[in-house]
Amino acid sequence: MLEVRDVGYIYQGKYQSIEALKRVNCHFAAGKFYAVTGPSGSGKSTLLSLLAGLDLPTSGEILVEGCTMAAMDRDKYRREVASVVYQSFNLFPLLTALENVMYPMELLHVSKATAAETAKRLIGEIGLGEKTYQQFPVMMSGGEQQRVSIARALAAGGKIILADEPTGNLDSANEENIVKIMKNLAHEKGYLVIVITHNPNVCEQADAVYRMRDGELRT
Amino acid sequence: MFHFRKVVLNISRHWAKSLLAVFSCMLIVVFLFLFFSGLLVNLQQMEALSEAIPIEARISNLNGTMSSGMIIQERVIQALEDSGYVTDLQYTSEIAAAMGEVSGDEAAKMERGDITFPLGLGVNRVEALTGASAEGFTFAEGAGSELLTGTESVCVIREQEMEELGLAVGDSIRVTLFSVTYPGDNAMKNYNRLGVYELRIVGSFRIPVSEIATRAAQMIFPVKWQREIQKQAGSTFFADSARFRVAKPLDLNSFKAEMDEVGLLPVISEANSSQHGIALTVNDETFIKTATRLRENITLTQILMPVIVVIVGFLGFVVSYLLLQSRRPEIAIMRSLGVSRRNCFGMLLFESAILVISGSLAGVIVASFFVDMDTVLGLGVGISFFVVYMAGTAVALKILGKFSVMQLLTALD
Ligand SMILES: Nc1ncnc2c1ncn2[C@@H]1O[C@H](COP(=O)(O)OP(=O)(O)OP(=O)(O)O)[C@@H](O)[C@H]1O
Ligand SMILES: [Mg+2]
Numbered sequence: 001m002l003e004v005r006d007v008g009y010i011y012q013g014k015y016q017s018i019e020a021l022k023r024v025n026c027h028f029a030a031g032k033f034y035a036v037t038g039p040s041g042s043g044k045s046t047l048l049s050l051l052a053g054l055d056l057p058t059s060g061e062i063l064v065e066g067c068t069m070a071a072m073d074r075d076k077y078r079r080e081v082a083s084v085v086y087q088s089f090n091l092f093p094l095l096t097a098l099e100n101v102m103y104p105m106e107l108l109h110v111s112k113a114t115a116a117e118t119a120k121r122l123i124g125e126i127g128l129g130e131k132t133y134q135q136f137p138v139m140m141s142g143g144e145q146q147r148v149s150i151a152r153a154l155a156a157g158g159k160i161i162l163a164d165e166p167t168g169n170l171d172s173a174n175e176e177n178i179v180k181i182m183k184n185l186a187h188e189k190g191y192l193v194i195v196i197t198h199n200p201n202v203c204e205q206a207d208a209v210y211r212m213r214d215g216e217l218r219t
Numbered sequence: 220m221f222h223f224r225k226v227v228l229n230i231s232r233h234w235a236k237s238l239l240a241v242f243s244c245m246l247i248v249v250f251l252f253l254f255f256s257g258l259l260v261n262l263q264q265m266e267a268l269s270e271a272i273p274i275e276a277r278i279s280n281l282n283g284t285m286s287s288g289m290i291i292q293e294r295v296i297q298a299l300e301d302s303g304y305v306t307d308l309q310y311t312s313e314i315a316a317a318m319g320e321v322s323g324d325e326a327a328k329m330e331r332g333d334i335t336f337p338l339g340l341g342v343n344r345v346e347a348l349t350g351a352s353a354e355g356f357t358f359a360e361g362a363g364s365e366l367l368t369g370t371e372s373v374c375v376i377r378e379q380e381m382e383e384l385g386l387a388v389g390d391s392i393r394v395t396l397f398s399v400t401y402p403g404d405n406a407m408k409n410y411n412r413l414g415v416y417e418l419r420i421v422g423s424f425r426i427p428v429s430e431i432a433t434r435a436a437q438m439i440f441p442v443k444w445q446r447e448i449q450k451q452a453g454s455t456f457f458a459d460s461a462r463f464r465v466a467k468p469l470d471l472n473s474f475k476a477e478m479d480e481v482g483l484l485p486v487i488s489e490a491n492s493s494q495h496g497i498a499l500t501v502n503d504e505t506f507i508k509t510a511t512r513l514r515e516n517i518t519l520t521q522i523l524m525p526v527i528v529v530i531v532g533f534l535g536f537v538v539s540y541l542l543l544q545s546r547r548p549e550i551a552i553m554r555s556l557g558v559s560r561r562n563c564f565g566m567l568l569f570e571s572a573i574l575v576i577s578g579s580l581a582g583v584i585v586a587s588f589f590v591d592m593d594t595v596l597g598l599g600v601g602i603s604f605f606v607v608y609m610a611g612t613a614v615a616l617k618i619l620g621k622f623s624v625m626q627l628l629t630a631l632d
Pocket of ligand 1: 011012013018019020039040041042043044045046047087625626627629630
């Protein structure tokens, strides 16, 4: 479903530029649950962002079902196909948890009532109670924010879920629950799920594990 | 609809910044109103200047020493009557009148000047008689000063003569009229018999003693009637005095050019005294002084106009940039969820537009306490402000939108 070919990426700063990825090649198939692991700064988040179409690789290309990302409407791709759980959650600070989860659905013109209903169901599934609905992100713990962010990624219904350390702030019970949800999505619904993690337990559950080091990928 | 709801939500959640945006727009708008109403007042004063400071003009001889008893060509009078720059034209024409039918020898004697004539005066309106306002006049019931502006054979006689001759208003009298000319270039008069005319007395007048010396007219006729009878008698008509107001003082130069074409010269004080009314005295000093000052004010304001446009645009840019730059992460999140760059720009611009419109309205309301607000001023300033300020905002948004979503989002990590 996703094909990464000779991908390199350079962060172009004002004073220096950093080569975060060097010639990465890999393949991700639908219906599978992947884990990407590696030391801090090895380029995991960078790869994930490129898979989400936030930017085009500096060199090489990424294909989505055989179609190069460069020729696609990447906004539409993010709205409808790929959803991301960011390492730092990236929730709208001035929207409540419920509004945050409803946002991607509203972008797809789902009616407000349906969106609210789905959002509440998802918030329930990732283990948060009704009291979270009206909470703003600043009033939530890291783990709570993380789970709202997961709910938001699931809300759009896109077939690709990209999650950057989605269980990093969670206790083991919650971690298990999230991994179970992700695995289910891959195996039962045919989603492509890619999870970045430092956690060996999560790696164990994955169908395949990619290891990254200094911007390069090893299997 | 989705956009509109989100925009309203954004405005209310960012209420402090929204208020700040509204408030700064309001302040700018109030300032603009103060500035432009100042300009408007100047423009209005400029327009009202003609009424407030009328420019009076009169025909004189070349050295400017005479204002009546001159020879003014009918052509000149006609040109003044036809000119769009002349209003309130008042002119008189001397005519000699003798009671009863005078003919033969007696007329010849009179023409030689052996007998002094009572002075008659053709006037185009009551006010033309120097010093006389309509107050000194008494008209027959049902008649009025407008009779003197027409062509009817009527006359108004001085009270003194009315008494001496035992006349009453409403009587008809027969008079022999003589045209008056100045053959030499001095006060020597020449009389030419025009004929005998029957005139109805429609009123009487009294001139204050002080005025008698300047103009001892005893009988007044409508000058238009006089012009007609002189034409019929084959006699050349001359006016002896003429004054008027300039109708369009703001076109003073065009007026002067036209007067130049008519042949009226500026006064030359060194010139020899003459009987010919060929010069024009225009009392335009005060007017020109005031108009110049007003024009300077207006020009200054107009020069400042482009500067103000630039300042307003720049303020729109700076205020929007400062207020919206903290929203970059928010924009990045929107973009990461698949909102296109155009939609992001549109939503933020729309949000700004709502704030700017609110600020403008608040500004109009506040300003209306200080200045005379009218629809044209209100809409003109309001809309211009909106367009210019929003242009600044659009530039700010364009610049704020130029960042790598990826770098911003991963940097948050
Ligand atoms: N916004 C950015 N601007 C410049 N350089 C960046 C940016 N984000 C990451 N980098 C650089 O790119 C390299 C890879 O970073 P990346 O975030 O992909 O690592 P990571 O594997 O996700 O690390 P971690 O496990 O700590 O999240 C790092 O050397 C980092 O310095
Ligand atoms: Mg990372």
